[in-house]
Structure formats: structure tokens, C-alpha cells
Amino acid sequence: MAGPHGRVSSMEHTASCRERPTSTCLTDVYRCFQTGSCPSHSAAEAADEIFSMILPGGDGRCAPAGYCHGNRSELTYISLTLVEKIISSLTSRSLPPLVALYCADIERVLFQDMDLMSQLVCQFHAEDQIISHLAAKSVSAWVFYHLLKSGTVSPVWEQMCVQTFHNSAPGPELDACLWSLTEVLKRLLKGAHQEILWKLLAVLDSSLSVLCSEFIREESREAAQCWMELTHSRLSGTTFCLLLDLLEVLTASSSIRGADGCLKSQRLTHIHSSALLTTISGSSQYFVKKRVLLLLKKAVLQKAGEDWALGEARLPGPKHDCFNSDMSVLSRSVLTAVAADWLQSVQVESASFFGGTRQIGANEGQKPDCVMLSGVSLLLLKSMELHIQTAGGTAGVDSATEVYGYLQSLCGFLKKNRVELMEVAHPCCWVSLLFGEQDDDMMEALKALLSIFLHHRLSGLDESSELEAACASGCNPHCHFLLLLRSISFDHSILLDFLISTETCFLEYFVLYLKYLRADWQGFTAACGKVSVSDCQLSLQKSLPDSGAGDMFALTSKGQPGQVGFSPCVQPKDTPVEMISMAAGSRLVGYSSSDESEPENMDCQDESGTSVCENSRFSALDGKQKISGAPVMKQQFESSHPPVLPSPSNSALERTPAGSSSLTEHTSCPDAAPLSGQVTCATSVRAVLCLSQLREVVTRLQTKNLFPYNPSSLIKLLEQVQNCFQQSHLSH
Numbered sequence: 001m002a003g004p005h006g007r008v009s010s011m012e013h014t015a016s017c018r019e020r021p022t023s024t025c026l027t028d029v030y031r032c033f034q035t036g037s038c039p040s041h042s043a044a045e046a047a048d049e050i051f052s053m054i055l056p057g058g059d060g061r062c063a064p065a066g067y068c069h070g071n072r073s074e075l076t077y078i079s080l081t082l083v084e085k086i087i088s089s090l091t092s093r094s095l096p097p098l099v100a101l102y103c104a105d106i107e108r109v110l111f112q113d114m115d116l117m118s119q120l121v122c123q124f125h126a127e128d129q130i131i132s133h134l135a136a137k138s139v140s141a142w143v144f145y146h147l148l149k150s151g152t153v154s155p156v157w158e159q160m161c162v163q164t165f166h167n168s169a170p171g172p173e174l175d176a177c178l179w180s181l182t183e184v185l186k187r188l189l190k191g192a193h194q195e196i197l198w199k200l201l202a203v204l205d206s207s208l209s210v211l212c213s214e215f216i217r218e219e220s221r222e223a224a225q226c227w228m229e230l231t232h233s234r235l236s237g238t239t240f241c242l243l244l245d246l247l248e249v250l251t252a253s254s255s256i257r258g259a260d261g262c263l264k265s266q267r268l269t270h271i272h273s274s275a276l277l278t279t280i281s282g283s284s285q286y287f288v289k290k291r292v293l294l295l296l297k298k299a300v301l302q303k304a305g306e307d308w309a310l311g312e313a314r315l316p317g318p319k320h321d322c323f324n325s326d327m328s329v330l331s332r333s334v335l336t337a338v339a340a341d342w343l344q345s346v347q348v349e350s351a352s353f354f355g356g357t358r359q360i361g362a363n364e365g366q367k368p369d370c371v372m373l374s375g376v377s378l379l380l381l382k383s384m385e386l387h388i389q390t391a392g393g394t395a396g397v398d399s400a401t402e403v404y405g406y407l408q409s410l411c412g413f414l415k416k417n418r419v420e421l422m423e424v425a426h427p428c429c430w431v432s433l434l435f436g437e438q439d440d441d442m443m444e445a446l447k448a449l450l451s452i453f454l455h456h457r458l459s460g461l462d463e464s465s466e467l468e469a470a471c472a473s474g475c476n477p478h479c480h481f482l483l484l485l486r487s488i489s490f491d492h493s494i495l496l497d498f499l500i501s502t503e504t505c506f507l508e509y510f511v512l513y514l515k516y517l518r519a520d521w522q523g524f525t526a527a528c529g530k531v532s533v534s535d536c537q538l539s540l541q542k543s544l545p546d547s548g549a550g551d552m553f554a555l556t557s558k559g560q561p562g563q564v565g566f567s568p569c570v571q572p573k574d575t576p577v578e579m580i581s582m583a584a585g586s587r588l589v590g591y592s593s594s595d596e597s598e599p600e601n602m603d604c605q606d607e608s609g610t611s612v613c614e615n616s617r618f619s620a621l622d623g624k625q626k627i628s629g630a631p632v633m634k635q636q637f638e639s640s641h642p643p644v645l646p647s648p649s650n651s652a653l654e655r656t657p658a659g660s661s662s663l664t665e666h667t668s669c670p671d672a673a674p675l676s677g678q679v680t681c682a683t684s685v686r687a688v689l690c691l692s693q694l695r696e697v698v699t700r701l702q703t704k705n706l707f708p709y710n711p712s713s714l715i716k717l718l719e720q721v722q723n724c725f726q727q728s729h730l731s732h
Contacts, residue, residue, distance in 0.1 A: 024041075025039075025041045025045060025046055025049045026046075026049060026050070026053075026075070026078055026079065026082060028040060028041050028046075029041070029046050029082060029106075030082065032099055032102065033085065033089065033095075033099070036095075036096045036099055037096075037098070037099070038098050038099060038102045039102075043102055043105035043106045043109060044105075044109055046106055047105075047106045047109035047110045047113075047114065048109075049079075050079045050082060050083060050106070050110065051110060051114050051116060051119070053072075053075045053076050053078070053079035054076060054079050054080060054083070054116065054119055054120065054123070054135075055119055056119065056122055056123060056126070073128060073130075073131065076131055076134075077130060077131070077134060080120075080123075080131065080134035080135055080137070080138050081134060083110070083116070083120075083138040083141075083142075084134070084137045084138045084141045086103045086106055086107060087107060087138070087141040087142045087145050088141050089103060090103055090104060090107060090145060091141070091144065091145045091148065107142075111142060117139065117142065117154060117156045117157065118156055120135045120138055120139045120142075121135070121139060121156055121157060121160045123135035124136065124160065124164075124172065124173045124176035124177065125171070125172055125173040125176075126172065127172075129172060132172045132173075132175070132176050133176065133179070135176065136176040136177075136179050136180040136183075137183070139157060139180050140179075140180045140183040140184050140187075142154070143157050143180070143184050144183075144184050144187045144188070147184075147188070147193075147196050147200065148193070148196070151196060151199070153199070153200055153203055157180070158203055158204070160177060161177045161180075161181055161204060161207065162204065162207045164177045165177065165204070165207040165208060165210060165211040166207055166210055166211075168210070168211055168214040168215065170236055170239040171239075174239060175238060175239055175242055178239070178242040178243055178245075178246055179242055179245075181204070181246060182242070182245050182246045182249050184200070185197065185200070185201075185246075185249045185250070185253060186249055186305075186308060188200070189249065189252060189253060189305065190308070197253060198263075201250075201253065201263050201265055201266065202263065204265065205263045205264055205265045208246075208250070208265040208268070209264050209265060209268065211243070212243070212247075212268045212272060215240065215243055216272045216275045216276060216279070217275055237284075237285045237287065237288050240284075240288055240291075241287075241288060241291050244291050244292060244295050247268055247269045247295060248269075248295055248298060248304050248305060249304075249305065250265055250266050250268060250269070251266065251268075251269045251270075251295075251298070251299055251304040251305075252304040252305030253266055254266035254267065254320060254323075255302065255304070255319070255320075255323075262320035262321065262322050262323075266320075267322060267326050269295060269296070269299050269304075269330075270299065270326035270327070270329050270330045271326075271329070273296065273299075273329060273330045273333040273334070274333040274336075274337070276292050276295070276296060277296070277333060277334065277337045277342060279292050280292050280293055280296075280346060281337075281342055281345035281346055281347075286347065286349055289347065289372075290369075290371060290372060290375075293372065293375045293376065293379070294371075294375060296330070296334075296379055297375045297378055297379050299330060300327075300330060300331070300334075300378075300379055300382040300383060300386065301378070301382060301444060324390055327386050327390060328386070328387070328390040330383065330386070331382075331383040331384070331386035331387045331390065332387065334379055334380060334383035335380075335383055335384065335387060335406065338380055338406055338409055338410075339406075343376070343409055343410065343412075343413040344413075346372070346376060346413070348368050348369055348372045348373060348417045349368075349369050349372075350367055350368065350369065351367045351368060351369050351370065368417045368418050370434070373414060373417060373418060373434060374434055374435055374438065374441055376410075376413065377410060377414065377434060377445065378435075378441055378444060378445055378448075380406060380410055381410075381444075381445050381448040381449060381452070382444065382448050384403065384406060384448065384452050385447075385448040385451045385452060388451060388452065388455045389451075403452060403456055404469065404473045407473040407474065407475060408473060411427070411430065411473070411474060414430060414434065418433075418434075426471070426479065426530060426531065427471060427472060427473065427474035428471060428474050428475070428476050428479035428480055428483065428531075429474075429483060430474050431445055431446065431449070431474070431480055431483070432480075432483045432484070432487055436487060439498070439503070439504050439506075440503055440504045440505075442484075443498075443504040443505050443506045443509050444504075444505055446477075446480050446481075446484070446509050446513075447505055447508055447509035447512065449475045449477065449480060450477045450480075450509065450512055450513055450516070451512070452475065453470055453475055453476075453477055454477075454512075454516060467523050467526065467527070471530065476527060476530075477513060477516060478517070478520075478523055478524045478526075478527030478528075479527050479530060479531055481513055481517075481687075482527060482528060482531045482683065482687060483531060485686070485687055485690055486531070490686045490687065490689070490690040491690070492690045492691070492693040492694040492697065493697075495510075495690070495694050496694060496697055496698070498510075499694075499698070499711075499714075500707070500708055507714075510714075511713075511714060511717065514714075514717040514718065514720075514721060515717065517721055517724075518717065518720045518721055518724055521724040521725075521728055524684070525684060525728065528681075528683040528684045528687070529683075531683065684725070688721070688722060688725040691718055691721055691722065692718070692722050694718065695715055695718035695719065695722070698711050698714065698715055698718075699715055702715070
């Protein structure tokens with residue numbers, strides 16, 4: 001009887017061992033983190049078992065009872081994870097005092113008495129990729145902990161990274177080193193440890209430069225050959241993406257607050273920008289091309305690290321000495337590549353979905369990868385803007401023909417890859433169609449296009465034809481602003497949200513555009529007609545999210561692009577004042593308040609766009625929290641009295657012209673054709689109403705000290721725009 005029972009017991013034990021590796025000591029240590037109490041095993045016992053499980057080909061001298069050799073890998077995973085957890089907990093100081101002392105004893109025994117670091121870096125080249133990665137995580141946690149504790153770099157880890165980077169051979173060892181260094185740098189950036197970061201980069205600066213020179217060749221032929229060789233390697237794509245992650249961290253580290261100077265390794269993205277552009281158009285894997293493009297896009301937008309940086313790492317600091325030259329190199333590389341037909345060689349695949357990508361059927365229509373399209377577009381636009389800025393605003397740096405040639409090349413690239421852009425009547429609609437779902441990218445594109453237009457407008461273009469040329473190239477700033485307002489249903493509350501947000505450059509763009517608008521009201525009026533009679537409204541309604549409230553002045557197509565009808569909301573007989581009343585009575589969001597703001601002094605100097613925005617992003621986040629809180633919003637913005645156009649008591653919209661019996665009988669739109677004139681008037685009235693409501697809300701918030709920065713100059717600009725509208729209608 002003993003025999004059968006013994007065999008059954010043996011079989012059950014083997015099955016249980018295969019299903020779940022057990023270790024009383026490791027389990028005991030894990031439970032101490034959950035309960036906050038010290039385990040029964042001593043720190044020396046725990047360290048000894050952890051070390052034996054991590055040791056490559058370990059002797060199992062501390063193997064637990066019932067240990068199965070087939071489960072050694074699982075126990076190694078557990079031990080490596082436990083090491084990382086112990087070190088991270090010591091770094092964050094999140095443990096109770098007694099448990100913290102216990103973990104500190106384990107850390108001391110492992111890394112000082114047993115020299116665990118040497119064993120961990122040996123696991124970088126383990127065939128089991130899980131072990132290699134977990135070893136890299138444990139090493140990164142301890143290197144960061146040791147840097148904060150002693151201010152010195154682990155010599156074992158430093159030597160491993162330097163040797164591996166100089167070797168530059170793709171494989172698990174290089175991947176582990178790249179990931180480990182990236183993780184340590186990220187932690188230093190998040191914690192704003194500038195001095196320690198500088199010390200670490202100085203140690204690895206030379207080896208990092210060698211690594212990038214090997215992977216990203218400057219000469220196009222060598223780059224192509226290098227990529228052909230790497231493409232055959234199964235791990236090449238992973239290795240290169242890890243290198244791109246490291247380049248982003250290095251780029252972000254060059255702009256942290258308080259950076260003193262800049263090392264070559266921090267400038268590698270800009271230095272190798274030409275070669276990186278070659279990889280986008282080369283024979284590399286598609287996901288690698290996309291990652292390269294996104295890196296260059298973040299570099300040109302100065303947003304490297306925005307996805308993970310926290311605290312002071314996100315705040316813009318003083319620029320290093322090579323910043324302007326680096327940005328100039330990047331912008332010139334992009335413009336040179338575009339002039340050499342780089343856009344024609346950029347591959348755009350079908351849009352991705354959950355599960356990967358798939359081939360598009362013949363009857364499905366084209367669904368391109370909008371990440372690639374918008375990335376390429378923004379990279380070119382910002383490069384053009386940077387080229388203008390780094391040239392010091394010198395007129396004639398590039399001829400208008402050359403600049404519009406870049407835009408025409410971009411337009412051809414977009415039409416080639418996106419069918420909808422070929423169907424719109426107004427070329428300026430491409431910005432809304434392409435960036436409609438990405439507010440931050442849209443604002444960057446609008447600001448870049450406005451800067452480009454203003455620079456070459458001041459460079460001597462004929463004023464009578466400049467707006468026509470701008471529309472033909474899709475860069476009329478008036479059209480872009482009107483299409484932006486239309487996409488948000490002329491809702492001033494959304495503009496307010498943009499103004500107090502730190503996530504877009506809307507404030508810079510808005511101030512720059514308002515200054516241009518007050519100087520070119522006639523062009524704005526003409527743009528109202530162009531946007532209104534185009535057939536792009538239907539395309540925008542399909543591509544942009546509906547606000548839910550509908551468009552009061554929505555236009556419906558009558559079959560031809562030039563034929564436009566009115567929705568029932570607007571009749572040709574309606575005057576500007578009547579349309580203002582209709583729009584004000586059906587606002588999407590009601591703002592306060594029954595209490596009128598006290599008059600305040602609005603006399604301020606006309607500042608530049610950057611002056612108006614100075615320090616706004618430092619205080620906007622706190623201000624937004626004040627404004628967006630539910631109690632504050634309810635108190636400040638709920639009201640049953642819809643505002644009308646806020647204006648002085650002698651407003652042109654409140655006065656009756658001489659000889660007129662009433663305002664509503666004699667106010668008319670300035671356009672000649674009755675139908676198109678009413679359409680233009682409806683658009684301009686809605687736009688001015690939106691801006692006037694915005695001014696009223698910003699003024700009220702400023703009066704109550706709820707606005708996150710000083711908006712006095714912005715309010716003054718909005719008043720001047722309103723005056724332009726009033727004077728325009730009085731003159732007609």
C-alpha cells in the first residue's frame with residue numbers, strides 16, 4: 001500500500017512543482033511589502049537565496065524544498081523582480097522604518113558583500129530575453145539609487161555600457177544597455193537631478209557618440225548599406241527603436257531647466273538629422289520609419305520627453321549655447337531634403353488598428369496613416385518657421401516662390417496619400433482636415449503657417465494678390481482662423497480652455513493672429529466669403545467631431561461648389577444685429593454673471609506676441625485648476641442672462657445712424673452681392689461675437705483674479721478687433 005501511495009504522492013509533488021515554483025524565503029520577503037512587517041527569515045538568508053537564483057548557472061545551494069530544476073527560470077524571474085522592488089522601495093522611502101532597515105540590510109549584503117552587480121550585468125546577454133530585461137531593470141534601479149546616495153556611477157555598469165556601445169553589435173546585450181541607460185536618465189530627468197545627470201552623461205558622452213555614428217551614418221550610401229544589413233537581423237528594429245528612445249531622452253536633457261552647457265551626446269538628434277531623414281525614406285521597417293519621424297517631430301517642436309517628463313523637467317529653461325545652431329541644422333536638413341524630392345520617397349501605409357495593419361481592398365477606399373501624414377507636414381512647417389527665426393527675420397532669406405514651392409510640394413504629398421484633400425474646394429481646408437483631432441499639432445501648424453505668411457508678406461509681395469496666392473497654397477491665415485472657429489461651432493468657451501491650457505501654443509498663435517487681423521480687416525471680410533461659399537463645410541463635418549449643439553449658420557450644398565443655400569436658421573433678410581441676437585440666444589455654454597465687472601484701466605503698451613504670453617505656461621496650470629473646479633465653475637459661469645456684444649456705451653451697434661428710424665432697418669452687410677453678402681456677414685458676425693464673448697469672460701476672470709496670467713494686452717487686442725468690425729459696418 002505504501003508503494004502506490006508513494007507513487008501518487010511523488011506524481012502530485014512533481015505536478016505541483018511544475019505548476020507553481022515555491023520558495024518559502026522569497027515568499028516571506030514578498031509578504032513583508034504587503035503587511036509592512038519584517039519576515040521570519042534573516043536579511044542574510046534572503047540575500048543568499050536571491051543571489052543563488054540570479055547567479056548564472058547557480059549551484060542551487062539554497063534551493064527551496066520541493067524545488068524543480070525545470071522551474072529555475074521562473075525563480076530567477078521572481079528573484080530579479082524582488083531585487084528591483086527592494087531597491088525602488090528604498091529609493092522612494094515608501095516602507096515602514098523596520099521593513100526599510102530590513103531591505104537596506106538585504107541591499108548591503110547583495111551589492112557590497114556578494115557583488116551582485118557583476119552577476120546582473122552578466123545576465124544582459126542571457127538568451128532568455130525576460131531574464132535579460134529584468135536584470136536591466138534591477139541594474140537601473142540600483143544605479144539610480146547609488147547615484148542619489150553617493151553621487152557616483154557604478155564602475156561595473158559604466159564599463160559594461162562603454163564596451164557595449166563601442167562594440168555596437170545588435171543583440172540582447174546592447175538592447176539591455178540601451179534600455180538601462182534610458183531608464184536611469186529618465187529617472188534623473190523626472191527628479192530634476194541636473195548635476196548628477198550631467199556627471200553621468202559626461203562619463204558616457206564619447207561612447208554614445210561612437211554608437212550613433214555607427215548606427216546612423218552621415219553619408220547616404222553608407223546609411224543605405226547599413227540599413228540593408230540591419231534589416232536582415234531579427235533584432236535590428238528593436239535595437240534601433242531603443243536607440244531612438246535614448247536619443248529622445250538625450251534631446252530632452254539638453255533643455256532641462258538650469259542646464260549648464262551642452263554635451264555632444266545631447267545634440268545627437270540634431271547632428272544626425274540628415275541621416276535620420278534618410279532612414280525615413282530608406283528601406284527600413286515601417287514602424288522604425290514612424291518612430292524616427294516622431295523623434296524629429298518632437299525635436300523640431302522642442303517637446304522631447306513630453307510623454308513622461310514631470311515637474312521641472314517639463315519647464316523651459318535657458319537655452320544652451322548650441323541651441324540655435326542645432327535647430328538651424330535640423331531645419332536646413334529638412335528643407336534640403338524636401339527640395340531634393342524627399343517627400344516623394346516617404347512611404348505611407350494604411351491606417352493601423354487594434355491588431356496591426358492590413359491591406360486595403362479595392363472597394364474600401366484609401367485610409368492612410370494620419371500619424372505619418374501629420375508628422376511629415378508639421379516637420380516641414382516648423383522647419384520653415386525655424387529657418388525664418390534662426391535667420392534673424394532677415395527679409396529675402398528665401399524668396400516667396402521658394403517658400404510656396406515647399407507648400408505646393410507638401411500639398412502634392414498630402415493629395416497623393418489622402419483622397420479627401422482632393423475633393424475640397426478651398427485649399428486652406430487641409431489644415432483642419434489633417435490636424436482636426438490633434439489640438440496641439442493643429443495650433444503648432446497654424447502658428448507656423450501664420451509666421452511664414454507674415455514674414456514673406458513683409459518681404460515685398462504685392463498686397464493685392466498676396467491673399468489669393470496664400471489661398472492657392474492653402475496658407476491664408478484668415479481662412480485658417482475661420483475654419484478653426486467653425487470646427488468648434490464658434491464656441492468661445494473652447495477658446496477660453498485653449499487660452500488657459502499648457503498643452504498647446506494657442507496663446508502665442510492667437511495673439512499673433514489678432515495683431516494681423518486688426519491690420520487687415522478687409523482681408524478677413526474677403527476670407528469670410530471664401531470660406532462660406534466653399535464646399536469644405538461638408539468635409540469638415542465628416543472629419544471633425546460634432547460639438548453636439550449644431551451650427552446655427554450651417555450651409556448646405558446645392559450640388560455645385562459655388563452654390564450655397566441657407567439653413568432655416570438664417571434668412572437673407574436678417575441684419576447683423578439680428579444675427580448677433582440669434583447667436584447670443586443659443587450659446588453652447590452660459591457664462592456668468594449677474595454681477596457686472598467694475599471698469600478697469602485697459603491702457604497698456606502693445607506688446608509682442610511673446611510678451612503677452614510671457615510666464616503664462618508657468619502659471620496656467622494652477623489657474624486652470626482654479627477655473628475648472630466644479631464649485632468655481634458653477635459660481636462664476638452659470639447665468640440665465642446671455643451676454644450680447646460687450647462694448648462701450650457709445651458702441652456702433654447700439655447707435656442709430658443719422659436719418660435712420662431704427663438700427664435693424666438700415667444696417668447691412670458690406671458685400672455687393674445680396675446672397676454672398678449675407679453669407680459673408682453671417683460668418684463675420686459669428687466670429688466677432690465669439691471673440692467678444694471671449695473678451696467678456698476673460699475680463700471678468702481677470703477682475704476676480706481667477707485668470708492664470710495677466711491678459712490685459714489680450715483684452716486690448718480683442719477690443720480693437722471689435723472696433724474694426726463696428727467701423728466696417730458704419731462705413732457701409
